[in-house]
Amino acid sequence: MSESDDLIGELGRIGLRYGDAPPEVLPTRPDVIIVRAGSVVVKAHAPGAAGEPLALRMRAARHPALRGILLEPVTEEVMEVHGRLVTVWPTGVPVDHDAPQAAPWEAGARLLARMHAVPPDALPPLPASGGPPRVEQVVARLRGDSAAERVVRRAFDCLPGLGGEPGQTLAPGQAPASGDGRRLLAHGDWHMGQMVRHRGEWILIDADDMGVGDPAWDLARPAAWFAAGLLEPEAWHRFLGAYRAEGGCAVPPDGDPWERLEVPAQALTVQLAAAAVATAARQERELDEVETMLIDTCHRIVKFRSACHSVATQ
Numbered sequence: 001m002s003e004s005d006d007l008i009g010e011l012g013r014i015g016l017r018y019g020d021a022p023p024e025v026l027p028t029r030p031d032v033i034i035v036r037a038g039s040v041v042v043k044a045h046a047p048g049a050a051g052e053p054l055a056l057r058m059r060a061a062r063h064p065a066l067r068g069i070l071l072e073p074v075t076e077e078v079m080e081v082h083g084r085l086v087t088v089w090p091t092g093v094p095v096d097h098d099a100p101q102a103a104p105w106e107a108g109a110r111l112l113a114r115m116h117a118v119p120p121d122a123l124p125p126l127p128a129s130g131g132p133p134r135v136e137q138v139v140a141r142l143r144g145d146s147a148a149e150r151v152v153r154r155a156f157d158c159l160p161g162l163g164g165e166p167g168q169t170l171a172p173g174q175a176p177a178s179g180d181g182r183r184l185l186a187h188g189d190w191h192m193g194q195m196v197r198h199r200g201e202w203i204l205i206d207a208d209d210m211g212v213g214d215p216a217w218d219l220a221r222p223a224a225w226f227a228a229g230l231l232e233p234e235a236w237h238r239f240l241g242a243y244r245a246e247g248g249c250a251v252p253p254d255g256d257p258w259e260r261l262e263v264p265a266q267a268l269t270v271q272l273a274a275a276a277v278a279t280a281a282r283q284e285r286e287l288d289e290v291e292t293m294l295i296d297t298c299h300r301i302v303k304f305r306s307a308c309h310s311v312a313t314q
Contacts, residue, residue, distance in 0.1 A: 004033075007082045011035040011042045014081075018042075018074050018088050033084075036091055040074055045085040045208065053127045054078050054085055057207040060123045069114050070187075071198060071205045092196025092205065105222075105235050106242035107202040108195055113248030115204065116215040118185045130188035130209025131217030131264070135162060135271045141278055148277045148287065148295050155270045155298035158305035162267055183212045184249065190218040215250035219243065220264035224272065227265055228297040230290060266301050273298050 012023035012035055021038025028034045031046040045054065058076040060066065074088040095103060120126060139156045142149045156162065187194065188209025196205050222239055225231035244253055251257035258265075276291035287295065 007044060007084060008033060008035060010081045011044055011086065012037070014079070014086065014088065015040060015042045039091050041089050041091050043087050043089065044081065045087070047084065049085050049208070051078060051080070051085055053211075054087070054208065056124060056126055057210050058087060060126055060210065061207040063123050065118050065122045066115070068201070069111055069118070069204060070207060070210070071196065071203050073207075089205070090198060092198040092203070094196050095192045097192070103192055103235070104195065104202050105239040108190070108192065108204075109239045109242035109248070110246045111195070111202065111204050112187065112190060112215070112218050112250075113243050113246035115187060116184055116218070116249050117247065120183065120185050120212050123185070126185075126211045129186040129211035129213035129217065131186070131213060131220065132162060132267065134189070134209070135159075135267045138271045138274045138278075142274055144281060146277070146281075148273075151295055151298045151302065152270060152274045152277060155266070155273070155301045155305075158302060159267055159270065160263060162263075184215050186211065186213045186215045187218050188213070191221045214264070215248075216260045217264045217268075219250055219261060220268040221272075223261045223265035224268040224297075228269060228293055230293060266305075269294060269297050269301065 008025060011033060015023040015035050015037025019037025019040040021036075023035045023037045023042075026034045026036050026041070033044040035042045055076075055078050058073055058078055061070055062072055062076050066072075071089060071092065074090060077088075079086040135156070139152060142152065187204060187206075188211055189206065190204070194204055194206050195202050197203075219240075222231055222236060226233065226236035240251070240257060244251070247253075251260045273291070273294040276287065276294055280287050280291060
């Protein structure tokens, strides 16, 4: 048996301990393994995941203040199996990616608004949320010198607070403050894959990047897709409207939200473009239409940021 088979076998045994059906492996991203055993799923986190931050997040995920917002783990224990961190969660029904018109944008927005309203001091201590550091990590994985990679690096380098543009640069692991100086609770990696239907209601999942930081980063992915022309305006406005109606604090209650969303949305565009370029290189293929649109958006970010910097220094 391979090391992967050994890991899957042990995840199955954990599933049988907590679950109520024979274990089966579920499709997911390459660095994660998920085994379902009826009413529970057992997750082997990405290689190299840090144990202490995950333990803090698991403890917070079981806190009553997040009940009905974030899926509560079956146990807060973080196990180690064949060198991988492992956690156990209830099974939920994911969003159907084959039915984009039925995507629960309003439900996601309301859940994020409710999460952002939870005072961090009401929870066990948490590390910084995962948004900004992940952008740098994904861009740093680019090792080639193709035209697309050069564009992605240039776009990253001109992002204020992240790349090379003058301004405050975040130290490793430092949590960014929100636009009004507060440090608030944030999911850290929100997208439609981070929601499931559990007991008839939509709920957020995946506490891997939950922490204290700027909640605007939780809105950054749909904002980036909208700005790149990859998300229908109607869906974006439904999402933003529901977030504001629920009292979400990441953007002003009315008026232009982009003063708060511009940098996070541009950063997520760079991250998505970097991941797309890396995937295409690994699969030895050309960029597809969506990936090309992300690179084109990085071009526009470079032009926009270069123009802003030129005006600011004249």
